[in-house]
Amino acid sequence: MGVRRKRRDGIAASKPLEDGLSATYDRDVLLAIDVGNSNLTTGLFRNGALVATRRAATPRGATADELELLLGDLLGLDDVTTADVASIVCASVVPAVDAALEVVAARRERPLVMATAGVVPLPVRVERPWEVGADRLVNALAALRLHGAPAIVVDLGTATTFDCVAGDGAYIGGAIAPGLELGLEALAAHTAKLPRVELRTPDRAIGRDTVAAMQSGVILGYQALVAGLLGRMRRELADASDVSPETVKVLLTGGLSAAPWVATLHGIDVVDPELTLRGLAILHAELAGGEPLELGLGGERSAAEP
DSSP states (O other): OOOOOEEESSSSSSSOOTTTTGGGGSSSSEEEEEEEEEEEEEEEEEEEEEEEEEEEEETTTTTHHHHHHHHHHHTTTOOOOOGOOEEEEEEEHHHHHHHHHHHHHHHHOOOEEEEOTTTTOOOSSSOGGSOOHHHHHHHHHHHHHHSSEEEEEEEEEEEEEEEOOOTTTEEEEEEEOHHHHHHHHHHHHHSOOOOOOOOOOOSSOOSSHHHHHHHHIIIIIHHHHHHHHHHHHHHHHHHHSOOOOSSSSSEEESSSTSSSGGOOOSOOEETTTTTHHHHHHHHHHHHHHHOOOOBBBBTTTTTTTT
16 A cells, blocks of 8 residues: 555545545545544444444554454444445544554545644634644534534533634634543542542532532532633623624533533533534535535434423
8 A cells, every 4th residue: 555645635545536525525424533532432424414423432552453443343333344434534632543543544545534723614713723622623613513603612521621613603712621520530539538439419519428528529519610611701702792692502512411410501502412523524524525414413402401
């Protein structure tokens, strides 16, 4: 096989694309991969509809062979093989996985789109655009295309990220805080007597024993962090876009977005754990020249729903 080439437009190609970007686009079977610090999540799209999602621990030190085996096993859970996949699109915050994935895509001769600040089709109005995580920009793209702007996306994962899309559709920054589980692990790992406790919302803020006190501080404190930052960002974004705060859409995504305590947060418009995967499918379609996707949003629910 020839030398792997990475095109400046963000499409890594293992063979020439004489017809331009449109040669890489296939609506039929797309594998979207979201590589986070803790989990690697895959989404399988058929004709623009998300039909299956799978999750595994992020294989930070995996070789290309090991990564190919992992992806094959995840696809196999839905009776799909890597040979069935026409194209791959990925957002990653783990560079070592990026390198392994490029080898896998080249070996399988599958077009690979890697999301970066220079690839995601959004104006990025921050001091150093290249420092913004690919997943954050993909989330912003999904929010804009699916729900409009201005909007705020809160991704509840290893870290909790808040990302803002201005009324004109530009990404303008946000905030990064420790995730709920990360805070709990830090307490247990860096103190002599505090145990690891169940992530259960306490009935009251005043804990009467160590476990209840930790659950109050971690879970209720985390709720207050999310609500407080959201309220302030919503006002700032509304002022910048010259709209009322109620007009700003707020979306929750990430592994913890389905947690029971999320229902207690006020002002959430959409809860969509698969928002990043949908954003990757949108990115692939727009870069590769296909028609705009009519994404199946069956997995999404309004925050008002149970």
